[in-house]
Amino acid sequence: MAIINFPIPGATGETYPFDGKVWTWNGFAWVLEGTEGPTGATGIGVTGPTGATGPSGPAGTGPTGPTGATGIGTTGPTGATGPTGIGQRGGLLYTKIGTNLTPTAGQISFGVSEDATFQIYVSKTTANGENVTDLLSAYSLPLRFTLQNGFTGSYFLTCEVDSISSTSTYYVYNFPTIYDYVQPTNGTQLVLNFIKPGPTGPAGATGPAGTGGGGGGSGSFGVVFDGAGGVITSGSAALVKVPYACTITGWEVVGQTAGSCNIDVYKNTPSFVTWPPTFQVFATGASTPNLVSSATGANTSPSFVSGATAAAGTWFRFAINTITSVTYVVVSIQVTKT
Numbered sequence: 001m002a003i004i005n006f007p008i009p010g011a012t013g014e015t016y017p018f019d020g021k022v023w024t025w026n027g028f029a030w031v032l033e034g035t036e037g038p039t040g041a042t043g044i045g046v047t048g049p050t051g052a053t054g055p056s057g058p059a060g061t062g063p064t065g066p067t068g069a070t071g072i073g074t075t076g077p078t079g080a081t082g083p084t085g086i087g088q089r090g091g092l093l094y095t096k097i098g099t100n101l102t103p104t105a106g107q108i109s110f111g112v113s114e115d116a117t118f119q120i121y122v123s124k125t126t127a128n129g130e131n132v133t134d135l136l137s138a139y140s141l142p143l144r145f146t147l148q149n150g151f152t153g154s155y156f157l158t159c160e161v162d163s164i165s166s167t168s169t170y171y172v173y174n175f176p177t178i179y180d181y182v183q184p185t186n187g188t189q190l191v192l193n194f195i196k197p198g199p200t201g202p203a204g205a206t207g208p209a210g211t212g213g214g215g216g217g218s219g220s221f222g223v224v225f226d227g228a229g230g231v232i233t234s235g236s237a238a239l240v241k242v243p244y245a246c247t248i249t250g251w252e253v254v255g256q257t258a259g260s261c262n263i264d265v266y267k268n269t270p271s272f273v274t275w276p277p278t279f280q281v282f283a284t285g286a287s288t289p290n291l292v293s294s295a296t297g298a299n300t301s302p303s304f305v306s307g308a309t310a311a312a313g314t315w316f317r318f319a320i321n322t323i324t325s326v327t328y329v330v331v332s333i334q335v336t337k338t
Contacts, residue, residue, distance in 0.1 A: 006030050050183070092192040093127040096184050103170050105129070108147075108190055111172075118149075118239075120159075120173045122192065124166075136171050139194050140164070148191045149184070149228055185233070219246065223318045224333035232261070232326055237319040239276070246335035248281065248308040250300040251289045253332075259325035263289040266317045267310060277317040279306040288321075289331050300334075309338070 004018055009025040016023045016030060023030040094108035101109045106127030111119040123135045143161040159175040166172065184190060223238035253263065265288070268277035282288045286300035310316075318331055 015082045020161070092130075092132060094123065094192060095127055096186055096188045096190055098186055108192070118159075118175055120175070121170050122173065123170045125169075127189070137166075146193045146195065147190065148193065149186070192292050217337055218249075218334065219244070220332050220334050220338050221316070224329070224332060225318075225320060225329050226328040230327060232320055232323050232329065234320050234323050237276075237317055239315060239317050240314050241310060241313065242310060242335075245312045245338045246310055247338055248302075248304070248335050250298065250302060250331055250334045251282075251332065252334065253289045253291050253297040254330045255291055255295045255326050256328035257325070258293060258295045259291055259323070259327075259328045260293055261291050261323040261329060262321040263329075263331050264319045264321050265289060265331075266319070267306065268315045268317075277315050281306055281316070289333075291326065291329070310335075 005017060006023070009030070012025060012027040013035075014025045016025070022033045023074045024033055025031075042193070090152075093106070095105045095106055097103060097109050099109065101121075103109050103121050103123040105123055105125040106129075107122040107123050111121055122136065124136060125131050136216075141161060141164065143164075144159065146158045159173075161173050161175050163174045164171060165174075186299045221240055221242050223240055225236055225238065227233070251265075253261075255261070266277040267279050267280040267281050268275065281304060283303035283305055287299060287304070289297070289299075291297045
């Protein structure tokens with residue numbers, strides 16, 4: 001009978017084939033596969049020598065010990081001041097004063113130069129005493145700002161700044177393009193907000209070619225008068241510059257609610273013979289933009305005083321002559337571009 005020399009066992013379940021038979025290590029002894037025989041009597045023998053120490057197992061992770069006491073050391077040196085950032089800023093409070101006046105602390109003035117470029121004079125100190133010289137100087141072109149009523153929040157104008165200059169006490173913002181403009185009365189509390197435009201988006205796809213024609217197509221321009229919830233004040237005026245040559249074909253007036261109003265329209269020549277514009281455009285009566293106890297009004301064949309044509313760059317002035325019960329009104333002039 002062959003002598004079986006069992007190997008040193010490894011994991012439970014390890015097998016050892018010998019002489020056509022297979023033994024399995026059950027964790028305590030090698031057991032021949034097959035029907036398990038009865039348990040034999042406990043053997044008596046001398047305890048064998050202690051085997052060699054096995055290799056160290058992987059290091060275990062114990063629980064985190066308690067936090068030690070806070071150390072006390074000297075404060076490190078203060079780091080250098082970082083650069084001042086330029087962000088959007090709003091809420092600069094000013095009071096409107098007369099036209100072409102030098103503003104003092106907390107004041108803002110509207111101006112018109114000899115070449116009829118519009119300006120806004122802004123004091124370097126706000127109405128609440130804040131010196132904003134560094135802030136104003138940080139806003140370089142391109143730049144747009146808005147003026148709002150300090151109590152109602154309604155907008156008086158939104159303008160694209162064309163150039164910036166300054167004196168020792170105020171900044172001068174020049175702007176040729178006016179998006180919305182209603183002249184606030186003197187003493188009105190105004191909130192000045194700066195807006196820096198974002199990056200230019202990608203160019204859109206080229207549209208289909210238009211059909212040939214004798215003119216530049218139809219268009220329109222106009223202004224909005226907003227009474228901020230109250231009836232618009234008679235004498236309120238707004239200005240707009242039309243960049244293209246055109247022939248006026250009609251007008252349309254739309255109010256937020258029914259009421260009556262009459263809006264005079266004047267124009268100037270690009271050479272600025274007079275300022276503000278004083279050449280009356282429409283004949284009096286039904287030809288003048290108006291509402292008569294209604295929320296809408298229109299005229300597609302008005303009569304004219306100074307002619308229906310306008311050169312590119314002509315300024316138009318809209319002035320409320322009479323008004324009743326109208327709190328918000330849009331005046332639109334229809335034209336054919338030439």
